Amino acid sequence: MSLMRDFFRKIPLARQVYHRQRAPKVPDISLAFPKMIRLEASSYCQLKCPSCPTAQGDIHRSLVGSKFLKFETFKRLVDGADWVKEIELSNWGEIFLNPELVSIFNYAYKKQISLVAYNGVNFNTVKDEALEALVKYRVKALTCSIDGASQETYVKYRVRGNFDQVIANLRRLNEFKKAYKSEFPRLTWQFVLFEHNKHELEKARALAHELGMEFYTKVSWDDSLAAKVDGEPGSEPISEKVSEGVLQ
Ligand code: SF4
Secondary structure (H helix, E strand, O other), rough: OHHHHHHHOOOOHHHHHHHHHOOOOOOOHHHOOOEEOOOOOOOOOOOOOOOOOOOOOOOOOOOOOEEEEHHHHHHHHOOOOOOEEEOOOOOOOOHHHOOOOHHHHHHHHHOEEEEEEEEEEEEEEEOHHHHHHHHHHOOOEEEEEEEOHOOOOHHHHHHOOOHHHHHHHHHHHHHHHHHHOOOOEEEEEEEEEOOHHHHHHHHHHHHHHHHEEEEEEEEOOOOOOOOOEEEEEEEOOOEEEEHHHOOO
């Protein structure tokens, strides 16, 4: 035995430190087996919001490209990763354009995986089958980006969007929630504040409440369009949750 090891054997605390330093490093399992992951269900979008990289074609030209998540790919991934319990489906595009979305909802439900779209959906083009599937397969949460309370204001940023259609889709979704007696998906209205829509903030908040949605505001990261207070962009409150609007 070496002199050094002999020395540590005689001093208990020093021996512990010595052994700890020599113990093999345990890998961080949570990184190798994440419970939550994000997938791109769609990197296409039908709208043309002025500050959006998808609308500008930057996402199409990037590594992500323009694609839909295929059902078979989704199935293969979740079958081989039973540690995944929640999947975020929204990111650079509109998930409801994905033609296999209902199959993805259905399979996630069978595998007891929660699906969420916290990053946001524009909710303009949603088939009745998909609206029902959101409820039937208990998709957990949706954040709808609606920056106005009228078509005239909404379309200034959500170019090509149809405000009345979005609200009609939300009402139809609530009919399914009532029919299935379900609180899912939980709905949030995200209102990005611009100079051109500040006057409709309270009207939008009231409508969100009527639709059983949480409501919050967010300042646009595009300073050229962001709402200004005292002449400065981005000075509006970041978040104003309206918890009484949540369906129980
Ligand atoms: S709705 Fe979203 S993804 Fe589509 S163009 Fe607008 S910001 Fe981009």
